[in-house]
Amino acid sequence: MAAGGVPFQPVRAVRAYERVAEEIENRIVSGVLPPGSRLPGERELVSQFGVGRSTVREALRVLESGGLVRSRPGDPLGVEVLGVSSEGLTRALGRLTRSRVASVGELVQFRMVLDGESNRLAACLRQESDLERMAEQIARMEELSPVGLRAFSEADALFHQAVAEASGNALLGLCARAVHEAVVGVIEQKIAAVSDAGAWMERSVAHHRRVLEAIRAGDGEGAARLGREALFDYYADLVGEGDRQLLKAALG
Amino acid sequence: MAAGGVPFQPVRAVRAYERVAEEIENRIVSGVLPPGSRLPGERELVSQFGVGRSTVREALRVLESGGLVRSRPGDPLGVEVLGVSSEGLTRALGRLTRSRVASVGELVQFRMVLDGESNRLAACLRQESDLERMAEQIARMEELSPVGLRAFSEADALFHQAVAEASGNALLGLCARAVHEAVVGVIEQKIAAVSDAGAWMERSVAHHRRVLEAIRAGDGEGAARLGREALFDYYADLVGEGDRQLLKAALG
Protein backbone atom coordinates (compact mmCIF):
# COMPACT_ATOMS: atom_id res chain seq x y z
CA MET A 1 0.00 0.00 0.00
CA ALA A 2 1.27 3.43 -0.84
CA ALA A 3 2.28 5.80 1.92
CA GLY A 4 -0.64 7.80 3.25
CA GLY A 5 -3.19 5.03 3.12
CA VAL A 6 -5.25 4.01 0.11
CA PRO A 7 -3.67 4.59 -3.30
CA PHE A 8 -5.07 7.31 -5.50
CA GLN A 9 -7.68 6.34 -8.02
CA PRO A 10 -7.09 7.35 -11.61
CA VAL A 11 -8.98 10.52 -12.43
CA ARG A 12 -11.12 10.66 -15.49
CA ALA A 13 -11.02 13.72 -17.65
CA VAL A 14 -14.41 15.35 -17.37
CA ARG A 15 -15.54 17.25 -20.40
CA ALA A 16 -17.61 20.36 -20.21
CA TYR A 17 -20.65 18.82 -21.83
CA GLU A 18 -20.56 16.00 -19.30
CA ARG A 19 -20.69 18.44 -16.44
CA VAL A 20 -23.62 20.22 -18.03
CA ALA A 21 -25.48 16.97 -18.72
CA GLU A 22 -24.84 15.75 -15.21
CA GLU A 23 -26.04 18.99 -13.70
CA ILE A 24 -29.30 18.89 -15.62
CA GLU A 25 -29.77 15.16 -15.09
CA ASN A 26 -29.39 15.60 -11.36
CA ARG A 27 -32.16 18.14 -11.29
CA ILE A 28 -34.39 15.84 -13.27
CA VAL A 29 -33.85 12.63 -11.32
CA SER A 30 -34.02 14.48 -8.03
CA GLY A 31 -37.38 15.91 -8.96
CA VAL A 32 -36.38 19.56 -9.02
CA LEU A 33 -37.35 19.49 -12.68
CA PRO A 34 -40.51 17.37 -12.77
CA PRO A 35 -41.84 15.74 -15.95
CA GLY A 36 -43.65 18.26 -18.08
CA SER A 37 -41.57 21.19 -16.93
CA ARG A 38 -39.33 23.04 -19.32
CA LEU A 39 -35.65 23.73 -19.51
CA PRO A 40 -34.51 27.24 -20.37
CA GLY A 41 -33.76 27.73 -24.05
CA GLU A 42 -30.38 26.69 -25.35
CA ARG A 43 -29.10 30.23 -25.53
CA GLU A 44 -30.21 30.85 -21.98
CA LEU A 45 -28.43 27.69 -20.81
CA VAL A 46 -25.34 28.91 -22.61
CA SER A 47 -25.23 32.03 -20.51
CA GLN A 48 -26.16 30.23 -17.28
CA PHE A 49 -23.50 27.55 -17.61
CA GLY A 50 -20.97 29.85 -19.18
CA VAL A 51 -20.16 27.48 -22.05
CA GLY A 52 -20.62 27.51 -25.79
CA ARG A 53 -23.80 26.52 -27.47
CA SER A 54 -22.35 23.37 -28.98
CA THR A 55 -21.43 22.20 -25.51
CA VAL A 56 -24.95 22.74 -24.28
CA ARG A 57 -26.32 21.00 -27.33
CA GLU A 58 -24.10 17.96 -26.85
CA ALA A 59 -25.31 17.72 -23.27
CA LEU A 60 -28.92 17.93 -24.41
CA ARG A 61 -28.32 15.25 -27.02
CA VAL A 62 -27.03 12.91 -24.33
CA LEU A 63 -30.05 13.57 -22.15
CA GLU A 64 -32.38 13.18 -25.09
CA SER A 65 -30.83 9.86 -26.07
CA GLY A 66 -31.42 8.70 -22.52
CA GLY A 67 -35.07 9.59 -22.82
CA LEU A 68 -34.93 12.28 -20.14
CA VAL A 69 -35.87 15.24 -22.29
CA ARG A 70 -37.35 15.94 -25.68
CA SER A 71 -36.76 18.95 -27.84
CA ARG A 72 -38.91 20.19 -30.63
CA PRO A 73 -37.73 22.82 -33.07
CA GLY A 74 -39.59 26.07 -32.82
CA ASP A 75 -41.03 25.40 -29.40
CA PRO A 76 -40.88 28.74 -27.61
CA LEU A 77 -41.28 27.06 -24.23
CA GLY A 78 -37.94 25.32 -24.51
CA VAL A 79 -36.84 21.72 -24.10
CA GLU A 80 -39.44 19.53 -22.41
CA VAL A 81 -38.54 17.40 -19.40
CA LEU A 82 -39.87 13.87 -19.74
CA GLY A 83 -38.58 12.45 -16.50
CA VAL A 84 -37.14 9.00 -16.02
CA SER A 85 -38.80 6.20 -17.96
CA SER A 86 -38.15 2.74 -19.28
CA GLU A 87 -37.05 4.33 -22.55
CA GLY A 88 -33.37 4.02 -21.72
CA LEU A 89 -33.78 0.39 -20.75
CA THR A 90 -35.64 -0.34 -23.95
CA ARG A 91 -32.92 1.20 -26.05
CA ALA A 92 -30.16 -0.67 -24.25
CA LEU A 93 -31.94 -4.00 -24.51
CA GLY A 94 -32.72 -3.43 -28.16
CA ARG A 95 -29.07 -2.79 -28.88
CA LEU A 96 -28.05 -5.91 -27.05
CA THR A 97 -30.44 -7.93 -29.15
CA ARG A 98 -29.68 -6.39 -32.49
CA SER A 99 -26.00 -7.02 -31.89
CA ARG A 100 -26.78 -10.68 -31.30
CA VAL A 101 -25.20 -10.46 -27.86
CA ALA A 102 -28.64 -11.62 -26.89
CA SER A 103 -30.99 -13.54 -29.16
CA VAL A 104 -34.71 -13.03 -29.44
CA GLY A 105 -35.14 -16.28 -27.57
CA GLU A 106 -33.13 -14.97 -24.67
CA LEU A 107 -35.19 -11.84 -24.70
CA VAL A 108 -38.41 -13.81 -24.51
CA GLN A 109 -36.98 -16.16 -21.92
CA PHE A 110 -35.92 -13.15 -19.93
CA ARG A 111 -39.43 -11.85 -20.03
CA MET A 112 -40.77 -15.21 -18.96
CA VAL A 113 -38.62 -14.94 -15.87
CA LEU A 114 -39.65 -11.35 -15.28
CA ASP A 115 -43.38 -11.87 -15.75
CA GLY A 116 -43.33 -15.09 -13.79
CA GLU A 117 -41.62 -13.58 -10.78
CA SER A 118 -43.70 -10.47 -11.04
CA ASN A 119 -46.82 -12.61 -10.80
CA ARG A 120 -45.38 -14.59 -7.93
CA LEU A 121 -44.60 -11.50 -5.90
CA ALA A 122 -47.96 -9.98 -6.72
CA ALA A 123 -49.64 -13.12 -5.40
CA CYS A 124 -47.77 -12.66 -2.12
CA LEU A 125 -48.26 -8.94 -1.65
CA ARG A 126 -51.50 -8.10 -3.47
CA GLN A 127 -53.93 -5.56 -2.03
CA GLU A 128 -57.62 -5.47 -2.76
CA SER A 129 -57.20 -2.30 -4.80
CA ASP A 130 -54.64 -4.01 -7.03
CA LEU A 131 -57.03 -6.86 -7.76
CA GLU A 132 -59.72 -4.37 -8.67
CA ARG A 133 -57.50 -2.63 -11.16
CA MET A 134 -56.56 -5.90 -12.76
CA ALA A 135 -60.19 -6.97 -13.05
CA GLU A 136 -61.00 -3.61 -14.55
CA GLN A 137 -58.46 -4.03 -17.32
CA ILE A 138 -59.64 -7.55 -18.05
CA ALA A 139 -63.14 -6.19 -18.44
CA ARG A 140 -61.86 -3.60 -20.87
CA MET A 141 -60.02 -6.23 -22.82
CA GLU A 142 -63.15 -8.33 -23.10
CA GLU A 143 -65.10 -5.34 -24.30
CA LEU A 144 -62.58 -4.61 -27.02
CA SER A 145 -62.13 -8.22 -27.88
CA PRO A 146 -63.18 -8.90 -31.46
CA VAL A 147 -61.73 -5.72 -32.94
CA GLY A 148 -59.63 -2.86 -31.64
CA LEU A 149 -56.29 -4.58 -31.30
CA ARG A 150 -54.46 -1.40 -30.42
CA ALA A 151 -56.67 -0.50 -27.47
CA PHE A 152 -56.61 -4.16 -26.46
CA SER A 153 -52.82 -4.11 -26.27
CA GLU A 154 -53.00 -0.98 -24.20
CA ALA A 155 -55.34 -2.59 -21.69
CA ASP A 156 -53.03 -5.59 -21.68
CA ALA A 157 -50.11 -3.35 -20.81
CA LEU A 158 -52.13 -1.69 -18.05
CA PHE A 159 -52.97 -5.09 -16.61
CA HIS A 160 -49.30 -5.98 -16.44
CA GLN A 161 -48.58 -2.62 -14.90
CA ALA A 162 -51.14 -3.30 -12.22
CA VAL A 163 -49.46 -6.63 -11.51
CA ALA A 164 -46.09 -4.93 -11.33
CA GLU A 165 -47.42 -2.40 -8.85
CA ALA A 166 -48.96 -5.13 -6.76
CA SER A 167 -45.61 -6.93 -6.74
CA GLY A 168 -44.05 -3.90 -5.10
CA ASN A 169 -41.22 -3.91 -7.61
CA ALA A 170 -41.53 -1.32 -10.34
CA LEU A 171 -38.32 -2.52 -11.90
CA LEU A 172 -39.76 -5.90 -12.84
CA GLY A 173 -42.61 -4.30 -14.72
CA LEU A 174 -40.47 -1.62 -16.29
CA CYS A 175 -37.97 -4.17 -17.47
CA ALA A 176 -40.63 -6.49 -18.79
CA ARG A 177 -42.10 -3.61 -20.74
CA ALA A 178 -38.70 -2.68 -22.12
CA VAL A 179 -38.08 -6.27 -23.16
CA HIS A 180 -41.46 -6.43 -24.81
CA GLU A 181 -40.77 -3.30 -26.79
CA ALA A 182 -37.34 -4.56 -27.77
CA VAL A 183 -38.88 -7.83 -28.98
CA VAL A 184 -41.48 -5.94 -30.96
CA GLY A 185 -38.70 -3.88 -32.49
CA VAL A 186 -36.85 -6.99 -33.60
CA ILE A 187 -39.59 -9.31 -34.87
CA GLU A 188 -42.10 -6.68 -35.87
CA GLN A 189 -42.72 -8.19 -39.25
CA LYS A 190 -43.47 -11.64 -37.88
CA ILE A 191 -46.03 -10.33 -35.45
CA ALA A 192 -48.03 -8.91 -38.32
CA ALA A 193 -48.31 -12.48 -39.56
CA VAL A 194 -50.36 -13.59 -36.56
CA SER A 195 -53.23 -15.18 -38.34
CA ASP A 196 -56.33 -14.72 -36.27
CA ALA A 197 -56.21 -11.71 -34.01
CA GLY A 198 -59.76 -12.27 -32.77
CA ALA A 199 -59.10 -15.79 -31.53
CA TRP A 200 -55.86 -14.73 -29.97
CA MET A 201 -57.53 -11.94 -28.05
CA GLU A 202 -60.13 -14.34 -26.77
CA ARG A 203 -57.50 -16.76 -25.49
CA SER A 204 -55.60 -13.87 -24.02
CA VAL A 205 -58.58 -12.73 -22.01
CA ALA A 206 -59.06 -16.26 -20.66
CA HIS A 207 -55.41 -16.41 -19.72
CA HIS A 208 -55.49 -13.11 -17.88
CA ARG A 209 -58.51 -14.27 -15.97
CA ARG A 210 -56.65 -17.36 -14.79
CA VAL A 211 -53.69 -15.25 -13.73
CA LEU A 212 -55.93 -12.93 -11.76
CA GLU A 213 -57.52 -15.89 -9.99
CA ALA A 214 -54.14 -17.32 -9.05
CA ILE A 215 -52.99 -13.96 -7.71
CA ARG A 216 -56.22 -13.50 -5.81
CA ALA A 217 -55.80 -16.95 -4.29
CA GLY A 218 -52.25 -16.13 -3.25
CA ASP A 219 -50.93 -18.98 -5.40
CA GLY A 220 -47.52 -17.58 -6.28
CA GLU A 221 -46.18 -20.65 -7.98
CA GLY A 222 -49.31 -21.06 -10.07
CA ALA A 223 -49.37 -17.42 -11.13
CA ALA A 224 -45.70 -17.55 -12.06
CA ARG A 225 -46.23 -20.66 -14.14
CA LEU A 226 -49.23 -19.17 -15.92
CA GLY A 227 -47.28 -16.07 -16.84
CA ARG A 228 -44.45 -18.10 -18.27
CA GLU A 229 -46.73 -20.40 -20.18
CA ALA A 230 -48.60 -17.58 -21.83
CA LEU A 231 -45.41 -16.12 -23.21
CA PHE A 232 -44.23 -19.53 -24.32
CA ASP A 233 -47.45 -20.22 -26.17
CA TYR A 234 -47.34 -16.88 -27.89
CA TYR A 235 -43.72 -16.83 -28.93
CA ALA A 236 -42.82 -20.49 -29.40
CA ASP A 237 -43.73 -20.37 -33.08
CA LEU A 238 -42.03 -17.06 -33.71
CA VAL A 239 -38.50 -18.03 -32.71
CA GLY A 240 -36.02 -20.52 -34.10
CA GLU A 241 -35.60 -24.11 -32.97
CA GLY A 242 -32.62 -23.41 -30.73
CA ASP A 243 -34.39 -20.58 -29.01
CA ARG A 244 -37.44 -22.77 -28.48
CA GLN A 245 -35.35 -25.11 -26.36
CA LEU A 246 -34.32 -22.17 -24.21
CA LEU A 247 -37.92 -21.20 -23.71
CA LYS A 248 -38.84 -24.74 -22.71
CA ALA A 249 -36.14 -24.74 -20.08
CA ALA A 250 -37.52 -21.54 -18.65
CA LEU A 251 -40.98 -23.02 -18.27
CA GLY A 252 -39.67 -24.64 -15.12
CA MET B 1 -60.76 2.78 -41.80
CA ALA B 2 -59.46 5.37 -44.22
CA ALA B 3 -59.74 4.76 -47.90
CA GLY B 4 -56.81 2.79 -49.29
CA GLY B 5 -56.39 0.44 -46.35
CA VAL B 6 -54.50 1.08 -43.16
CA PRO B 7 -54.33 4.67 -41.95
CA PHE B 8 -51.05 6.51 -42.20
CA GLN B 9 -48.78 6.48 -39.20
CA PRO B 10 -47.50 9.81 -37.93
CA VAL B 11 -44.02 10.52 -39.24
CA ARG B 12 -41.30 11.56 -36.88
CA ALA B 13 -38.93 14.29 -37.90
CA VAL B 14 -35.51 12.70 -38.23
CA ARG B 15 -32.62 14.98 -37.51
CA ALA B 16 -29.33 14.73 -39.29
CA TYR B 17 -27.38 13.68 -36.23
CA GLU B 18 -29.85 10.85 -35.64
CA ARG B 19 -29.25 9.49 -39.11
CA VAL B 20 -25.53 9.66 -38.58
CA ALA B 21 -25.73 7.98 -35.17
CA GLU B 22 -28.01 5.29 -36.52
CA GLU B 23 -25.73 4.62 -39.45
CA ILE B 24 -22.70 4.17 -37.23
CA GLU B 25 -24.62 2.21 -34.61
CA ASN B 26 -25.83 -0.20 -37.26
CA ARG B 27 -22.29 -0.94 -38.30
CA ILE B 28 -21.28 -1.54 -34.72
CA VAL B 29 -24.13 -3.80 -33.67
CA SER B 30 -23.99 -5.72 -36.92
CA GLY B 31 -20.33 -6.44 -36.38
CA VAL B 32 -18.98 -4.54 -39.38
CA LEU B 33 -17.14 -2.38 -36.86
CA PRO B 34 -15.93 -4.85 -34.23
CA PRO B 35 -14.85 -3.80 -30.74
CA GLY B 36 -11.36 -2.38 -30.79
CA SER B 37 -11.64 -1.03 -34.31
CA ARG B 38 -11.53 2.68 -35.00
CA LEU B 39 -13.87 5.15 -36.54
CA PRO B 40 -12.48 7.68 -39.01
CA GLY B 41 -11.62 11.02 -37.45
CA GLU B 42 -14.39 13.53 -36.97
CA ARG B 43 -13.31 15.63 -39.90
CA GLU B 44 -13.22 12.58 -42.10
CA LEU B 45 -16.73 11.60 -41.00
CA VAL B 46 -17.83 15.13 -41.81
CA SER B 47 -16.79 14.72 -45.42
CA GLN B 48 -18.11 11.16 -45.69
CA PHE B 49 -21.57 11.98 -44.33
CA GLY B 50 -21.68 15.40 -45.91
CA VAL B 51 -22.77 17.15 -42.72
CA GLY B 52 -21.25 19.70 -40.39
CA ARG B 53 -18.85 18.81 -37.68
CA SER B 54 -21.25 19.63 -34.87
CA THR B 55 -23.72 17.17 -36.35
CA VAL B 56 -21.11 14.43 -36.37
CA ARG B 57 -20.10 15.32 -32.84
CA GLU B 58 -23.66 15.16 -31.56
CA ALA B 59 -24.00 11.73 -33.11
CA LEU B 60 -20.78 10.60 -31.46
CA ARG B 61 -21.96 11.96 -28.11
CA VAL B 62 -25.09 9.86 -28.36
CA LEU B 63 -23.11 6.75 -29.18
CA GLU B 64 -20.64 7.48 -26.43
CA SER B 65 -23.38 7.95 -23.86
CA GLY B 66 -24.71 4.56 -24.89
CA GLY B 67 -21.32 3.02 -24.25
CA LEU B 68 -20.76 2.03 -27.86
CA VAL B 69 -17.67 4.14 -28.51
CA ARG B 70 -15.10 6.06 -26.58
CA SER B 71 -13.16 9.07 -27.74
CA ARG B 72 -9.94 10.35 -26.36
CA PRO B 73 -8.55 13.75 -27.25
CA GLY B 74 -5.37 13.63 -29.23
CA ASP B 75 -5.73 10.03 -30.28
CA PRO B 76 -4.51 9.94 -33.87
CA LEU B 77 -6.25 6.61 -34.48
CA GLY B 78 -9.68 8.13 -34.05
CA VAL B 79 -12.69 7.20 -31.96
CA GLU B 80 -12.49 3.70 -30.50
CA VAL B 81 -15.32 1.23 -30.97
CA LEU B 82 -16.21 -0.50 -27.72
CA GLY B 83 -19.01 -2.69 -28.97
CA VAL B 84 -22.22 -3.44 -27.15
CA SER B 85 -21.95 -3.90 -23.42
CA SER B 86 -24.01 -3.75 -20.27
CA GLU B 87 -22.93 -0.14 -19.86
CA GLY B 88 -26.14 1.24 -21.27
CA LEU B 89 -28.21 -0.99 -19.02
CA THR B 90 -26.20 0.09 -16.01
CA ARG B 91 -26.74 3.73 -16.75
CA ALA B 92 -30.47 3.31 -17.30
CA LEU B 93 -30.91 1.32 -14.10
CA GLY B 94 -28.85 3.81 -12.14
CA ARG B 95 -31.04 6.64 -13.33
CA LEU B 96 -34.17 4.75 -12.41
CA THR B 97 -32.85 4.23 -8.91
CA ARG B 98 -31.49 7.70 -8.34
CA SER B 99 -34.84 9.13 -9.36
CA ARG B 100 -36.49 6.94 -6.76
CA VAL B 101 -38.65 5.36 -9.44
CA ALA B 102 -37.00 2.25 -8.10
CA SER B 103 -35.59 1.91 -4.60
CA VAL B 104 -32.37 0.19 -3.67
CA GLY B 105 -34.46 -2.59 -2.22
CA GLU B 106 -36.17 -3.14 -5.53
CA LEU B 107 -32.82 -3.20 -7.21
CA VAL B 108 -31.53 -5.85 -4.85
CA GLN B 109 -34.76 -7.80 -5.08
CA PHE B 110 -34.48 -7.63 -8.81
CA ARG B 111 -31.04 -9.07 -8.64
CA MET B 112 -32.25 -11.82 -6.35
CA VAL B 113 -34.71 -12.81 -9.03
CA LEU B 114 -32.07 -12.56 -11.73
CA ASP B 115 -29.38 -14.51 -9.92
CA GLY B 116 -31.84 -17.08 -8.68
CA GLU B 117 -33.24 -17.82 -12.11
CA SER B 118 -29.80 -17.71 -13.63
CA ASN B 119 -28.70 -20.40 -11.21
CA ARG B 120 -31.81 -22.43 -11.87
CA LEU B 121 -31.30 -22.41 -15.61
CA ALA B 122 -27.62 -23.17 -15.22
CA ALA B 123 -28.51 -26.20 -13.12
CA CYS B 124 -30.71 -27.44 -15.96
CA LEU B 125 -28.39 -26.74 -18.89
CA ARG B 126 -24.87 -26.92 -17.42
CA GLN B 127 -22.03 -28.46 -19.40
CA GLU B 128 -18.92 -29.99 -17.92
CA SER B 129 -16.82 -27.09 -19.21
CA ASP B 130 -19.05 -24.60 -17.41
CA LEU B 131 -18.61 -26.41 -14.14
CA GLU B 132 -14.86 -26.38 -14.61
CA ARG B 133 -14.79 -22.66 -15.14
CA MET B 134 -16.86 -22.08 -12.05
CA ALA B 135 -14.60 -24.29 -9.95
CA GLU B 136 -11.61 -22.45 -11.32
CA GLN B 137 -12.94 -19.10 -10.18
CA ILE B 138 -13.79 -20.45 -6.74
CA ALA B 139 -10.22 -21.67 -6.43
CA ARG B 140 -8.98 -18.22 -7.35
CA MET B 141 -11.26 -16.64 -4.82
CA GLU B 142 -9.98 -18.95 -2.12
CA GLU B 143 -6.42 -18.11 -3.04
CA LEU B 144 -7.07 -14.39 -2.76
CA SER B 145 -9.20 -14.77 0.31
CA PRO B 146 -7.66 -12.93 3.25
CA VAL B 147 -6.50 -9.90 1.29
CA GLY B 148 -6.90 -8.67 -2.26
CA LEU B 149 -10.52 -7.65 -2.22
CA ARG B 150 -10.39 -6.15 -5.66
CA ALA B 151 -9.14 -9.29 -7.39
CA PHE B 152 -11.56 -11.29 -5.28
CA SER B 153 -14.47 -9.27 -6.59
CA GLU B 154 -13.22 -9.82 -10.10
CA ALA B 155 -13.13 -13.58 -9.63
CA ASP B 156 -16.60 -13.33 -8.12
CA ALA B 157 -17.83 -11.52 -11.21
CA LEU B 158 -16.22 -14.14 -13.45
CA PHE B 159 -17.95 -16.90 -11.50
CA HIS B 160 -21.30 -15.26 -12.07
CA GLN B 161 -20.43 -14.82 -15.71
CA ALA B 162 -19.70 -18.51 -16.00
CA VAL B 163 -23.07 -19.26 -14.43
CA ALA B 164 -24.75 -16.89 -16.86
CA GLU B 165 -23.08 -18.59 -19.79
CA ALA B 166 -24.11 -21.98 -18.50
CA SER B 167 -27.67 -20.75 -18.22
CA GLY B 168 -27.69 -20.02 -21.92
CA ASN B 169 -29.06 -16.55 -21.33
CA ALA B 170 -26.50 -13.78 -21.53
CA LEU B 171 -29.16 -11.22 -20.73
CA LEU B 172 -29.67 -12.52 -17.21
CA GLY B 173 -26.00 -12.18 -16.41
CA LEU B 174 -25.62 -8.84 -18.14
CA CYS B 175 -28.61 -7.46 -16.33
CA ALA B 176 -27.48 -8.79 -12.99
CA ARG B 177 -24.13 -7.16 -13.52
CA ALA B 178 -25.76 -3.88 -14.46
CA VAL B 179 -27.94 -4.02 -11.36
CA HIS B 180 -24.93 -4.77 -9.24
CA GLU B 181 -23.06 -1.80 -10.61
CA ALA B 182 -26.08 0.42 -10.16
CA VAL B 183 -26.37 -0.69 -6.54
CA VAL B 184 -22.71 -0.01 -5.97
CA GLY B 185 -23.17 3.43 -7.48
CA VAL B 186 -26.02 4.20 -5.10
CA ILE B 187 -24.85 2.80 -1.77
CA GLU B 188 -21.13 3.01 -2.34
CA GLN B 189 -20.44 4.69 0.97
CA LYS B 190 -22.26 2.04 2.97
CA ILE B 191 -20.32 -0.78 1.37
CA ALA B 192 -17.08 0.71 2.61
CA ALA B 193 -18.48 0.24 6.10
CA VAL B 194 -18.50 -3.54 5.80
CA SER B 195 -16.60 -4.39 8.91
CA ASP B 196 -14.64 -7.52 8.31
CA ALA B 197 -13.75 -8.08 4.69
CA GLY B 198 -11.77 -11.22 5.48
CA ALA B 199 -14.63 -13.01 7.17
CA TRP B 200 -17.00 -11.95 4.47
CA MET B 201 -14.76 -13.36 1.77
CA GLU B 202 -14.54 -16.62 3.61
CA ARG B 203 -18.30 -16.93 3.86
CA SER B 204 -18.57 -15.93 0.23
CA VAL B 205 -16.29 -18.74 -0.87
CA ALA B 206 -18.32 -21.25 1.12
CA HIS B 207 -21.50 -19.93 -0.46
CA HIS B 208 -20.14 -20.19 -3.97
CA ARG B 209 -19.08 -23.74 -3.30
CA ARG B 210 -22.62 -24.64 -2.26
CA VAL B 211 -24.03 -23.02 -5.38
CA LEU B 212 -21.62 -24.95 -7.57
CA GLU B 213 -22.64 -28.20 -5.91
CA ALA B 214 -26.32 -27.50 -6.44
CA ILE B 215 -25.70 -26.68 -10.09
CA ARG B 216 -23.57 -29.75 -10.55
CA ALA B 217 -26.31 -31.86 -8.99
CA GLY B 218 -28.88 -30.33 -11.31
CA ASP B 219 -30.83 -29.00 -8.35
CA GLY B 220 -32.38 -25.91 -9.94
CA GLU B 221 -34.62 -24.98 -7.07
CA GLY B 222 -31.79 -25.32 -4.56
CA ALA B 223 -29.37 -23.29 -6.63
CA ALA B 224 -31.96 -20.58 -7.12
CA ARG B 225 -32.65 -20.41 -3.42
CA LEU B 226 -28.96 -20.25 -2.55
CA GLY B 227 -28.42 -17.38 -4.93
CA ARG B 228 -31.28 -15.42 -3.46
CA GLU B 229 -30.24 -16.12 0.11
CA ALA B 230 -26.70 -14.95 -0.44
CA LEU B 231 -27.89 -11.60 -1.71
CA PHE B 232 -30.38 -11.29 1.10
CA ASP B 233 -27.73 -11.99 3.73
CA TYR B 234 -25.38 -9.46 2.21
CA TYR B 235 -27.79 -6.63 1.65
CA ALA B 236 -30.40 -7.05 4.38
CA ASP B 237 -28.48 -4.79 6.74
CA LEU B 238 -27.72 -2.20 4.10
CA VAL B 239 -31.27 -1.28 3.15
CA GLY B 240 -34.14 0.28 5.07
CA GLU B 241 -36.83 -1.59 6.95
CA GLY B 242 -39.43 -1.32 4.20
CA ASP B 243 -37.02 -2.62 1.62
CA ARG B 244 -36.08 -5.50 3.87
CA GLN B 245 -39.67 -6.74 3.73
CA LEU B 246 -39.45 -6.71 -0.06
CA LEU B 247 -36.33 -8.78 0.03
CA LYS B 248 -37.92 -11.29 2.37
CA ALA B 249 -40.82 -11.72 -0.01
CA ALA B 250 -38.38 -12.43 -2.80
CA LEU B 251 -36.70 -15.19 -0.86
CA GLY B 252 -39.64 -17.33 -1.88
Added chain:
DNA sequence: CCAGGTGACTGGTCAGACCAGTTGATTTCC
Protein backbone atom coordinates in the same frame (compact mmCIF):
# COMPACT_ATOMS: atom_id res chain seq x y z
C1' DC C 1 -65.11 39.48 -34.41
C1' DC C 2 -62.17 36.84 -36.99
C1' DA C 3 -58.62 35.67 -40.87
C1' DG C 4 -54.33 36.41 -42.19
C1' DG C 5 -49.92 38.51 -41.97
C1' DT C 6 -45.69 39.35 -39.46
C1' DG C 7 -41.98 39.31 -36.49
C1' DA C 8 -39.61 37.48 -32.62
C1' DC C 9 -38.60 33.67 -30.88
C1' DT C 10 -37.26 28.35 -30.94
C1' DG C 11 -34.08 24.40 -32.08
C1' DG C 12 -31.13 22.30 -36.15
C1' DT C 13 -27.23 22.90 -38.88
C1' DC C 14 -23.02 24.67 -40.69
C1' DA C 15 -18.43 26.91 -41.23
C1' DG C 16 -14.36 28.35 -39.30
C1' DA C 17 -11.37 29.17 -35.69
C1' DC C 18 -8.51 28.17 -31.61
C1' DC C 19 -6.81 25.29 -27.76
C1' DA C 20 -4.71 21.36 -25.46
C1' DG C 21 -3.32 16.86 -25.66
C1' DT C 22 -1.07 12.90 -28.16
C1' DT C 23 2.12 10.89 -31.23
C1' DG C 24 5.89 9.83 -33.99
C1' DA C 25 9.51 11.44 -36.71
C1' DT C 26 13.27 14.44 -36.50
C1' DT C 27 16.88 16.63 -34.54
C1' DT C 28 20.23 17.30 -31.02
C1' DC C 29 23.47 16.11 -27.68
C1' DC C 30 26.41 12.92 -25.25
Added chain:
DNA sequence: GGAAATCAACTGGTCTGACCAGTCACCTGG
Protein backbone atom coordinates in the same frame (compact mmCIF):
# COMPACT_ATOMS: atom_id res chain seq x y z
C1' DG D 1 25.49 5.04 -32.48
C1' DG D 2 22.04 5.63 -29.18
C1' DA D 3 19.25 8.11 -25.98
C1' DA D 4 16.91 12.32 -25.01
C1' DA D 5 14.79 16.58 -26.28
C1' DT D 6 12.16 18.93 -29.95
C1' DC D 7 8.88 19.82 -33.23
C1' DA D 8 5.15 19.40 -36.51
C1' DA D 9 1.06 17.27 -37.73
C1' DC D 10 -2.49 15.37 -36.26
C1' DT D 11 -6.50 14.38 -32.72
C1' DG D 12 -10.79 15.67 -30.13
C1' DG D 13 -12.94 19.66 -27.19
C1' DT D 14 -14.75 24.13 -27.27
C1' DC D 15 -16.36 28.61 -28.83
C1' DT D 16 -18.31 32.03 -32.00
C1' DG D 17 -21.32 33.64 -35.25
C1' DA D 18 -24.25 32.84 -38.80
C1' DC D 19 -28.31 31.05 -41.32
C1' DC D 20 -32.50 28.19 -41.88
C1' DA D 21 -37.06 26.38 -40.97
C1' DG D 22 -40.36 25.80 -37.96
C1' DT D 23 -43.74 27.75 -34.21
C1' DC D 24 -46.47 30.92 -31.84
C1' DA D 25 -48.09 35.41 -30.02
C1' DC D 26 -49.60 39.44 -31.55
C1' DC D 27 -51.35 42.78 -34.45
C1' DT D 28 -53.82 44.51 -38.30
C1' DG D 29 -57.18 44.94 -41.89
C1' DG D 30 -61.35 43.28 -43.39
